[in-house]
Amino acid sequence: MSDVAGANAVGPPDRRATRRVFAFTLRRLLWSPRTVVVAIVALLPVVWAAHLASDPALLAARMPAPPIGSALPIERITAMPSPPANAFGWLLLHMYLQCAAALAGVLYGTGGVSVAADAERGTLSLLLCRPVSRWRYWLGRRLAVDAAVLLVTGPGLLMTYAILVGPAEPFVLLASIGILALSVAAWNSILTLFGLFRWSLVGGLLFAFVWEFGLNRVEVGEGVRFYTLWHYQRSLVRSVLNDALFGLGLTDPGVAAAALAAVALGFGALACIIFTRREFRVA
């Protein structure tokens, strides 16, 4: 190779840049202590599933009972989920979507691995002074966060499915993977937006475990829960996994999916616009 300055300056690799950034970021995210923490949380439901599967009575006990005096339409009764699918849906909602995936999103999208942390560390300076357009850099980085969350939580979800449901109901598996992917995209759009700013870990934790958890657990008004992702996740899980026995306070699954997709795209685009226009300075 020539020794002349600039002679070997490699041309713009823009078309491959997203893949490069994705691979680099994913490797860094997965090879971190965060992965151990999330993996442990993601494997806890597997243990729980094994416990439930060991005793059919435990599974049956998890089936919801209709409210006293209610009259179920016949189509609801015939569409009731099997006890294993019902238990799997419960674990998907409470242990994966609202716990493991949420925690993974906070740990991979905010704090020490966030854009803000890279800016403070100074590493962002070196990453951005490469022939990679900012929006491609952002896309690669963002997709890596999504992939990291799915790769760490996905195996546990598959094992839980295999233990509880098995091959008899493949739609349950496909639906749950779809719901997980859509939820992760929506969660990460918001969390990576936090990650553009300082104190992003605090912001992410407050969002995940105060805003989302709090508004759905504390009675602050019926309409407030519509401002949470949790509501739409629950609507999807309950509906798609045939667990919407009474449909109380739930949103139509199509609307719920559209709401999550809108959050994913809207907040994702907002974060991308901010990233491409913002000046990041070493503190």
Next chain:
Amino acid sequence: MTAPAPAIVATDVAKLFGDVLALQRVDLTIDGGIVGLLGPNSAGKSTFMRLVVGELRPSRGTIRVLGGDPFRDAELKAGVGFAPEGDPFYEDMTGRGWVEALLSFHGLEADAAAELAGQALARVGMERLAERRIDGMSRGMRQRLKIAQALAHRPRLIVLDEPLNGCDPVVKASLKDLFRELAAAGATLLLSSHDLAEMEAMTDRIILINHGRVAAHGRIDELRSLLDRHPRALRVTLAPGATAPGRPLETLAGDLVSIAGVEGVTIERPLLAVRVETRDVGAFYDALGAIVIDRDLPVRSVTTVDADLRSVFRYVVADLGGEA
């Protein structure tokens, strides 16, 4: 075939951070060779460098790097290398891994990135040390690693913020040689430093920045000659064991003070010298020759003591009402 665009063209550039004016009215063209960027702390040196590499956008004016807008045009960054101040590393990576990872963003496949990384690390004397994790590296090693990643992709413009900080004298000498080699090969190097003597050893082309303004730029001797408000300082040193009758230093000082243009004379007894401040260097040298012969003074040397970078810097900053 058209000539390549200049490395850096700044036109009326100003940069505001909130209400703080970090840079103002910067008009510069930089192309080829080594250019030193000097100024006190918070003068605006790093801000200018970060504007050049596209990390920041000017609040006013334009900055063109290799013919493009560095904030918007990602492509031009293939020709730019940057080593910022501080420790911009992922501490858990090895030095080689870090350089190779950054090279991969240039579109290089793994083997090509490894080859270029190896060459760059060898040029800064880090070929073997680069297998270490960065958190186990000394400050000097980190500094060299930063420089290696900045030049690994053979950029045309290399921007280095305080590149010699933390390096031992041997490494400093080798890095200075490397910078000269790169400049000789056609690269433009923009270097900042607090160490004026070190900068002077690398280049005589400087940009002085103070309070966000370019106080002066050009060759050191040109800048010095522009500073007519300040008399030139010279030192006349006698040979050790001077045998002139009486008190030679006092005799010499008495004669020198009568030369036209001389504004001050100071005896520097430990140096066996007389320091003179004059506004007419030519007249001083003419008169000095006659004095030396008449008095039979054993003069060992006559040196200019304020044409160095430190003096230029001090004068310029003082003229602007700042502190050097």
